Amino acid sequence: MDRFSVFSSRLVTKSENFTSGHRACQGCAEALAVRHVMKALGRDTIVAMSTGCMEIISSPLPLTAWKVPWIHNAFENSSAVISGCESGMKAMMRKGRIPQKKINFVAMGGDGATADIGIGPLSGALERGHDMVYICYDNEAYMNTGIQRSSSTPYGASTTTSPAGKVSIGQHTQKKNMPQIAVAHDIPYVATACPSFPFDLIEKVKRAAEMPGGAYVHILSVCPTGWRIQPEDAIKYGRLAIDSCVFPLYEVINGKYRISYTPYKKLTVAEYLKGQGRFRHLTDKDIEKIQAKVDSDYLKILKRCEEDA
Amino acid sequence: MAKPMEQIKWQELEVGSVVVEVGNAKEYETGTWRSEKPVVNKEQCIKCGVCWLFCPDGCIVKAPEGHFEADLTYCKGCGICAKECPVGCITMISEEE
Numbered sequence: 119m120d121r122f123s124v125f126s127s128r129l130v131t132k133s134e135n136f137t138s139g140h141r142a143c144q145g146c147a148e149a150l151a152v153r154h155v156m157k158a159l160g161r162d163t164i165v166a167m168s169t170g171c172m173e174i175i176s177s178p179l180p181l182t183a184w185k186v187p188w189i190h191n192a193f194e195n196s197s198a199v200i201s202g203c204e205s206g207m208k209a210m211m212r213k214g215r216i217p218q219k220k221i222n223f224v225a226m227g228g229d230g231a232t233a234d235i236g237i238g239p240l241s242g243a244l245e246r247g248h249d250m251v252y253i254c255y256d257n258e259a260y261m262n263t264g265i266q267r268s269s270s271t272p273y274g275a276s277t278t279t280s281p282a283g284k285v286s287i288g289q290h291t292q293k294k295n296m297p298q299i300a301v302a303h304d305i306p307y308v309a310t311a312c313p314s315f316p317f318d319l320i321e322k323v324k325r326a327a328e329m330p331g332g333a334y335v336h337i338l339s340v341c342p343t344g345w346r347i348q349p350e351d352a353i354k355y356g357r358l359a360i361d362s363c364v365f366p367l368y369e370v371i372n373g374k375y376r377i378s379y380t381p382y383k384k385l386t387v388a389e390y391l392k393g394q395g396r397f398r399h400l401t402d403k404d405i406e407k408i409q410a411k412v413d414s415d416y417l418k419i420l421k422r423c424e425e426d427a
Numbered sequence: 428m429a430k431p432m433e434q435i436k437w438q439e440l441e442v443g444s445v446v447v448e449v450g451n452a453k454e455y456e457t458g459t460w461r462s463e464k465p466v467v468n469k470e471q472c473i474k475c476g477v478c479w480l481f482c483p484d485g486c487i488v489k490a491p492e493g494h495f496e497a498d499l500t501y502c503k504g505c506g507i508c509a510k511e512c513p514v515g516c517i518t519m520i521s522e523e524e
């Protein structure tokens with residue numbers, strides 16, 4: 119549990135806008151992230167969602183796990199679809215055809231949809247300044263189609279299209295830094311989050327929705343199936359990613375950086391990597407290299423936060 | 428109550444395959460997937476709700492006596508609640524036992 123006491127759980131809204139009966143794997147922290155996000159957003163929300171695990175598991179016709187207007191769109195265009203919803207409904211409100219009301223326009227996609235296939239439409243939507251929130255559920259691969267690598271897969275991870283073996287370390291490129299790409303659009307709000315820190319996640323999604331203009335929230339979503347871990351450890355690995363600074367929690371409000379959580383004791387990346395099947399093949403030397411990169415990336419974030427404090 | 432997909436004729440589908448009942452995924456009982464179930468020790472439960480907050484399936488409910496309990500209609504038996512409970516009062520038990 120994070121900086122709040124365990125009893126704070128009881129203060130979180132009881133309303134569930136993403137229902138039981140969805141078909142995610144056992145222990146899917148991506149589905150948990152969706153559940154938390156929908157608690158934060160509430161019912162006055164319209165969601166456009168790209169193809170991917172969360173779309174497939176929540177909407178097998180004729181059923182839906184969503185309690186808000188929700189549309190499945192092609193892989194690349196959730197940002198374009200939600201831009202259109204926002205512009206259209208704002209125009210109708212202006213003309214008095216529908217009542218004036220604050221509505222959250224939210225596009226969602228996996229890391230494949232966000233960092234690879236939909237990055238163009240996302241960039242366009244952020245640049246045009248729509249009043250919208252984009253949420254990326256990052257499980258670090260194309261999980262729905264069977265664990266293919268994406269540009270968001272971390273260095274050294276074994277996936278079905280970046281298999282580790284005698285001649286390959288697995289993924290041999292570095293993870294694309296999507297939050298920084300979002301920051302480069304000079305939008306009012308960017309944040310990173312993880313469902314292992316639910317209060318922080320819910321606060322950030324609320325802030326993203328309240329902020330006028332574009333907002334981007336990048337959520338590390340542990341996938342037991344693709345990471346090759348036990349389902350009951352999904353929350354633990356999210357916590358380890360954050361406590362080892364592999365995935366720092368921070369937010370950027372109107373260009374100003376702020377760290378949201380500093381580990382009591384910074385763990386080594388080895389503590390995060392060990393036990394994950396996708397990193398099983400890594401040698402001590404490989405892990406040293408990863409540690410150096412994590413340290414230098416974390417320092418960069420800390421420096422920006424200090425400058426802006 | 429939505430009909431199973433295989434019994435729906437194309438003429439009965441809404442235009443654009445729109446689903447008009449919200450949250451009707453609840454008709455699908457994911458509890459049938461389970462091989463282990465969580466059992467709460469009511470006396471030890473401090474009623475904090477941590478298990479509820481971390482359940483990916485949102486299927487933990489507050490029992491009338493105040494402690495938290497899994498709704499076995501949907502519980503997939505992932506074991507997260509047992510692992511995260513701060514007092515360790517949830518045990519995973521094999522369904523066969």
Ligand SMILES: Cc1ncc(C[n+]2csc(CCOP(=O)(O)OP(=O)(O)O)c2C)c(N)n1
Pocket residue numbers: 148169170171172193194227228229230231232255257259260261262263268
């Ligand atoms: C244009 C296009 N290419 C490929 C696919 C097949 N496809 C469906 S879901 C998916 C993986 C999605 O990965 P990601 O966006 O990371 O979401 P995840 O499933 O990991 O949550 C792929 C490749 C598709 N639907 N459309």
Ligand code: SF4
Pocket residue numbers: 141142143144145146147148149171172175257261262340341342343344
């Ligand atoms: S493959 Fe991973 S992300 Fe997809 S439903 Fe299963 S656990 Fe969740």
Ligand code: SF4
Pocket residue numbers: 145465481482483484485486487497498501502503504505506507508509
């Ligand atoms: S075992 Fe998993 S699905 Fe079942 S109640 Fe516990 S957290 Fe929820």
Ligand code: SF4
Pocket residue numbers: 467471472473474475476477478479494495511512513514515516517
């Ligand atoms: S986490 Fe444990 S102590 Fe807290 S409510 Fe659930 S069962 Fe009770």
Ligand SMILES: [Mg+2]
Pocket residue numbers: 228229230255256257258259260261
């Ligand atoms: Mg993915």
